Amino acid sequence: xIEVKNLVKLYGNxxxxxxxxxxxxxxxxxxxxxxxxxxxxxxxxxxTGYLSATSGSVNVNGYDILEQPEEAKRHIGxxxxxxxxxxxxxxxxxxxxxxxxxxxxxxxGPHLKEIVQLVKIGxxxxxxxxxxxxxxxxxxxxxxxxxxxxxxxxxxxxxxGLDPQQIxxxxxxxxxxxxxxxxILSSHILSEIQAVCERVxxxxxxxQIADETATQLSSRLSEDHSVMVxxxxxxxEAKAMLESLPGVVGVQVVGLxxxxxxxxxxxxxxxxxxxAIAERALSKRWPITSLYSQELTLxxxxxxxxxxxxxxxxxxxxxxxxxxxxxxxxxxxTVQPANDADATQQEGQE
Amino acid sequence: MGAIFKRxxxxxxxxxxxxxxxxxxxxxxxxxxxxDFSNGSPEMPNVFSFMFIIILIIVxxxxxxxxxxxxxxKTDQLLLTAPVKLTSxxxxxxxAAFSVFAMATGIVLVYQILVAFYISPDWMVFFGNLLxxxxxxxx
Numbered sequence: 001x002i003e004v005k006n007l008v009k010l011y012g013n014x015x016x017x018x019x020x021x022x023x024x025x026x027x028x029x030x031x032x033x034x035x036x037x038x039x040x041x042x043x044x045x046x047x048t049g050y051l052s053a054t055s056g057s058v059n060v061n062g063y064d065i066l067e068q069p070e071e072a073k074r075h076i077g078x079x080x081x082x083x084x085x086x087x088x089x090x091x092x093x094x095x096x097x098x099x100x101x102x103x104x105x106x107x108x109g110p111h112l113k114e115i116v117q118l119v120k121i122g123x124x125x126x127x128x129x130x131x132x133x134x135x136x137x138x139x140x141x142x143x144x145x146x147x148x149x150x151x152x153x154x155x156x157x158x159x160x161g162l163d164p165q166q167i168x169x170x171x172x173x174x175x176x177x178x179x180x181x182x183x184i185l186s187s188h189i190l191s192e193i194q195a196v197c198e199r200v201x202x203x204x205x206x207x208q209i210a211d212e213t214a215t216q217l218s219s220r221l222s223e224d225h226s227v228m229v230x231x232x233x234x235x236x237e238a239k240a241m242l243e244s245l246p247g248v249v250g251v252q253v254v255g256l257x258x259x260x261x262x263x264x265x266x267x268x269x270x271x272x273x274x275x276a277i278a279e280r281a282l283s284k285r286w287p288i289t290s291l292y293s294q295e296l297t298l299x300x301x302x303x304x305x306x307x308x309x310x311x312x313x314x315x316x317x318x319x320x321x322x323x324x325x326x327x328x329x330x331x332x333x334t335v336q337p338a339n340d341a342d343a344t345q346q347e348g349q350e
Numbered sequence: 351m352g353a354i355f356k357r358x359x360x361x362x363x364x365x366x367x368x369x370x371x372x373x374x375x376x377x378x379x380x381x382x383x384x385x386d387f388s389n390g391s392p393e394m395p396n397v398f399s400f401m402f403i404i405i406l407i408i409v410x411x412x413x414x415x416x417x418x419x420x421x422x423x424k425t426d427q428l429l430l431t432a433p434v435k436l437t438s439x440x441x442x443x444x445x446a447a448f449s450v451f452a453m454a455t456g457i458v459l460v461y462q463i464l465v466a467f468y469i470s471p472d473w474m475v476f477f478g479n480l481l482x483x484x485x486x487x488x489x
Contacts, residue, residue: 045427048431049430049431050427050430050431069433070433070434070435071433073431073432073433074433076431078427078431080424080427080431082424082427084423084424084425084426084427084428084429085423085425086357086361086423086425087423088361088364088365089357089361093360097353097356097357098428098432100352100353100356101353101354101428101429101432101434102432102433102434103433103434144428
């Protein structure tokens with residue numbers, strides 16, 4: 001379990017991390033999202049003990065990272081942005097070195113073999129790391145994080161540099177690991193985070209602007225629940241039928257695919273019209289070839305959220321960090337309704 | 351610490367630097383030894399004064415890479431996020447460099463054995479070791 005409280009990191013006058021707090025329980029898979037330079041890697045470096053925070057505390061499984069660094073670090077497996085590889089060693093030497101460095105108690109042979117199989121670096125085991133391609137180096141980096149079977153895995157952009165097949169493999173690996181380990185994953189590939197992580201923490205310019213499950217985020221920002229339906233039906237009648245359904249605010253014809261007409265149906269707030277559409281179409285014997293609810297993807301949510309002024313969205317906004325904000329904005333626990341108004345304005349642009 | 355020591359020590363020999371230093375030291379000090387030996391002086395003054403200079407040169411060569419390489423390749427991130435005390439890291443590296451250094455200066459011991467007729471080697475080896483540690487500490 002990781003507890004981060006009021007983390008602040010100053011680089012001279014530049015506040016890279018502004019009061020970030022969160023708690024991650026055992027077994028969770030959490031995604032760290034944010035633009036480049038937002039402070040994700042800095043936060044991860046602070047959690048793993050590479051950097052020290054200007055103020056705030058980090059607790060890993062009950063051990064404070066500054067008071068009891070050795071115990072805390074024993075529970076962490078870290079893959080930084082640039083895998084810390086010794087180029088002049090072979091993969092075998094390197095993994096053995098990390099095994100010794102972490103003072104692992106597990107049986108050396110079987111444990112290393114298991115990891116090598118998991119990450120699929122068996123056939124380059126005796127090659128110098130200098131001679132490996134980026135993808136393989138990345139895999140060796142992941143392997144080193146796994147040595148010692150730490151409770152917590154912190155992976156900074158683990159799939160960068162991998163080819164699509166490898167990305168899928170690693171993603172499956174992470175999901176698999178997530179069953180027995182706590183995982184913090186940072187990535188720019190939103191679909192990956194959406195696929196693997198239960199919970200998402202969004203960081204922008206050092207501020208933490210969201211911390212909830214992907215579905216919660218999606219439904220909160222998703223005023224636009226339009227339903228896309230393709231039916232084989234006479235267009236005018238179908239449009240009229242759809243408009244007559246309770247809860248429907250608007251219907252647009254958006255395309256013609258073979259014989260089916262595609263409609264975009266806007267329901268009023270909070271109305272679920274999919275079922276009504278299906279039932280009515282069935283009763284009129286109009287085959288539906290496609291029916292889906294267009295919820296905002298994580299991409300859309302992310303882009304909307306990072307375009308806002310992060311100070312306004314900060315869920316840990318604290319009085320003395322608010323010097324840039326106008327005084328009528330109260331400290332926010334969650335995204336304020338005012339921002340939803342901004343979001344609806346941006347809707348028209350999509 | 352043991353792991354770090356092993357690794358750094360090996361790395362001195364996977365790159366040419368370890369061998370280069372040893373070879374150069376042995377060659378040149380051997381030359382001076384020959385000079386001293388032919389003069390018949392048991393204290394080997396030339397060898398030792400040369401040793402002094404050589405030490406001044408090779409110690410920085412051995413040690414300057416130790417931390418800067420790690421910083422450059424970001425492998426210091428590995429060392430600092432591992433469950434190992436910083437002291438252990440520093441000591442491991444120190445001993446690796448010192449071992450190579452000891453191998454280089456240890457040639458003096460060999461010479462001394464060859465001259466074993468007159469003076470027992472103890473105080474000279476002691477002097478060499480002390481000097482090495484002193485200079486390393488300075489470095």
